[in-house]
Amino acid sequence: MFLGIFASIAYNLVDTFFVARLGTQELAAMSFGFPVVMIILNIMIGVSTAVNSFVSRSLGEKQEGRAKEEAKKGLQLTIFLSFLITISGLFTMDPLFRMLGANLELMPHVREYMTAWYAGSIFMSLSIVGSSIFRAKGNVFYPSFILVLGAVINAILDPILIFGWGPIPSLGIRGAALTTVFGNAVSCYLIFSKLHREEGIGLSSIFKTVDIPLVRKIMMLAIPTALASSLAPVSTAFTNWMLVAYGNAAVAANSIAMRIETVPFIAIFALGSVLAPFIGQNWGAKNSDRIREGLKKSFLFSYGLGAVCAGFLLIYRQSVSAFFDNSPQVVALTSLYFSLIPITYGVLGTVFLTTYAMNAIGKPISGNLLSASRLVLLYIPMGYVFNIYFNVEGIFIARLIANSIVGIAATVLIYRAFFKERALEAQYD
Numbered sequence: 275m276f277l278g279i280f281a282s283i284a285y286n287l288v289d290t291f292f293v294a295r296l297g298t299q300e301l302a303a304m305s306f307g308f309p310v311v312m313i314i315l316n317i318m319i320g321v322s323t324a325v326n327s328f329v330s331r332s333l334g335e336k337q338e339g340r341a342k343e344e345a346k347k348g349l350q351l352t353i354f355l356s357f358l359i360t361i362s363g364l365f366t367m368d369p370l371f372r373m374l375g376a377n378l379e380l381m382p383h384v385r386e387y388m389t390a391w392y393a394g395s396i397f398m399s400l401s402i403v404g405s406s407i408f409r410a411k412g413n414v415f416y417p418s419f420i421l422v423l424g425a426v427i428n429a430i431l432d433p434i435l436i437f438g439w440g441p442i443p444s445l446g447i448r449g450a451a452l453t454t455v456f457g458n459a460v461s462c463y464l465i466f467s468k469l470h471r472e473e474g475i476g477l478s479s480i481f482k483t484v485d486i487p488l489v490r491k492i493m494m495l496a497i498p499t500a501l502a503s504s505l506a507p508v509s510t511a512f513t514n515w516m517l518v519a520y521g522n523a524a525v526a527a528n529s530i531a532m533r534i535e536t537v538p539f540i541a542i543f544a545l546g547s548v549l550a551p552f553i554g555q556n557w558g559a560k561n562s563d564r565i566r567e568g569l570k571k572s573f574l575f576s577y578g579l580g581a582v583c584a585g586f587l588l589i590y591r592q593s594v595s596a597f598f599d600n601s602p603q604v605v606a607l608t609s610l611y612f613s614l615i616p617i618t619y620g621v622l623g624t625v626f627l628t629t630y631a632m633n634a635i636g637k638p639i640s641g642n643l644l645s646a647s648r649l650v651l652l653y654i655p656m657g658y659v660f661n662i663y664f665n666v667e668g669i670f671i672a673r674l675i676a677n678s679i680v681g682i683a684a685t686v687l688i689y690r691a692f693f694k695e696r697a698l699e700a701q702y703d
Contacts, residue, residue, distance in 0.1 A: 275544035278418030281425035283536070285457070288425070289450045292432045300447045303383030306376045307391065312507055314359055318399045320500030321352055322406035323550070323633050324492045329410035330551040330634065334558020342473060345407045347488045349480050352403045356396035363392040386448040394455025397462040404465035407473075410551045420464055424457040431456060495638050502629070502642035509649045516661050516669055524666060527607035530598045535619070538583045542623040545572055546630035553634040565692055572627050573685075580620025587612040607666060614670045621681025628684040632691065640687060644680055652676035 286308075294301045325348030332341035363370075371384050401424070405417035434442055435449030445452065470476040510532070517524040549572055556564045587594060595608035625645060632641030653676035660668030 275414050275418055275547045276541055278414075278421035279540050279544055279547070281418075281422040283540070284425045285428050285454060288429045288432055289454065292436050293447060293450050296436065296446055299380055300383050303376070303380050303447060304387055304450065306371055306374055306380065306384055307388050309374070309507055310363075310370070310388070311391065313504055314395060315398070315402075316503040317355065317359075317496075317500045318352065318402045319503055320496035320498075321348060321355070321399075321492065322403045323499045323638075324348065324495035325403055326406040326410045326550055327495060327554055327634050327636055328492065329407060330554025331558040331636065333411060334555035334561075337558075341410075342475065343483075343485070344488065344492075345410075345469075345473070346475060346480050347485055348403055348407075348492055349400065349475070350484075351489050351492055352399050353396065353480070356399045359399075360392045360395055363395075364389065367392075383447050386446065387451045390448050390451035390455060394451075394458060397455060397458035401458055401461040401465055404462070404469060407469065407475075408465075409547060410554065412551060412555070414548050416468065417465070420461045423464070424461040427460055428453050428457040495633070495636060498638040498642040499629075499633060502645045505646055505649045509653065512654055513657070513669065516657060517666065520666055521603070523601060523603040524607055526599060526601075527595075527604045527611065530595065530604070531608050531611040531615070534587075534594060534598075535583075535616070538579055538619060539623070539626070541579060542576060542626050545575060546627050549627060550630045550634040553631050557635050562692070569627075569631065569688060569692060573624050573688075576623030576627060577620040580616070580618075580623055583619050584616035587616045610667060611670055614667075614674050615677070618674055618677035618681065621684070622677045624688075625677075625680050625684045628688055631688065635691075637691075640691075644684055644687065647683075648676050648680040652679060 289304065290301070293304050325345060328344040328348070329341045332338070332344060367385060367388055368381065371381065371388070376384050401420065405420065408414070408417045431453040432450060433439070435445050435453050436447070437449075438444030466475075466477065513528055514525050517528055549568060552568050553565050556562075556568070591609040591612035592605055594612070595605040599605070599608075625648065629641035629645050632638060653673055656672035656675060657669050660672045662668075664671065
């Protein structure tokens with residue numbers, strides 16, 4: 275799963291690398307599309323989380339027929355949402371992106387990129403939700419292989435379609451979108467081929483029956499996850515809004531620091547991706563001892579990884595910063611960030627693991643509310659106040675405090691949900 279998630283991140287990195295060579299306008303146009311893409315991605319991650327939770331719990335209860343129906347209805351919902359997103363996206367493109375700040379000069383490039391992306395977004399959506407069905411069954415290798423393959427296809431086709439090669443004409447920024455669509459289409463085909471072959475879930479069978487109550491249940495589990503995930507870009511925008519007052523170096527330093535810390539958290543997200551079906555299956559089987567053992571080891575892994583990363587970044591903070599940008603001001607600010615925030619990596623990891631665990635048992639509100647509280651109730655108001663009194667250091671201290679408080683709350687929530695015998699029996703009932 276680590277390799278799969280890393281490969282999915284590579285999609286954007288490779289696209290950015292090649293589109294940047296087209297020119298500033300093309301890169302800016304793709305950047306305007308990024309928040310819209312992330313919102314749609316978060317919606318589908320919410321649906322995939324819900325499907326994973328329902329299917330894994332049914333499998334744990336040995337209800338394979340019910341699990342198959344839940345998978346079909348999750349895919350049915352995905353197709354419906356995908357068509358809704360594509361149609362509404364195509365018809366609202368101009369007013370939406372003008373509202374986001376794209377000027378008349380950029381709009382032709384935005385239309386080129388987003389028209390192709392919207393048209394092929396259904397393949398991305400079905401790949402994400404289809405992969406969650408395999409993970410619910412405990413098969414994490416196949417969806418990870420599919421993600422890696424899609425990223426490789428994208429990397430090969432990007433320069434060919436963007437710049438042209440032999441008889442293939444240069445498609446510019448539209449080519450970047452088409453390579454992503456093609457990579458997702460191949461992934462979608464491979465996922466559905468295996469689902470049809472092994473599970474009897476083909477596209478034709480998805481719409482044989484309609485179960486509105488079940489689809490509604492999937493939606494109710496998907497919505498909190500989608501909303502909580504969408505807060506991360508909001509937090510980043512808020513941080514940049516405060517840092518821009520200190521110059522471009524401050525924004526650059528924060529950007530570098532956040533990209534570096536993505537690497538250890540890929541490991542946490544990969545662990546969470548397998549922890550969710552693990553807990554879901556054992557929850558369905560009412561095997562509480564195994565759930566507790568899995569949670570203990572997962573939390574210990576998070577604390578250990580956090581400690582190693584914190585120690586490394588504290589010792590080598592200046593060298594790591596200078597590797598990306600050797601500007602003295604950028605190095606100084608990035609070093610300040612790595613002197614404070616990595617201390618909380620371990621506890622922050624447990625917050626993400628808690629969200630996965632609560633989603634797995636069909637109780638998304640508490641875990642996602644915890645994640646949302648870290649940003650909305652703690653970091654944003656504290657960051658605003660601390661920025662006034664302590665400048666840039668205050669912004670970083672606010673993040674440190676918010677991570678720590680919510681990390682402690684996550685441990686309490688996990689204890690109450692899984693380690694108190696009476697509470698656990700009540701939830702099973």
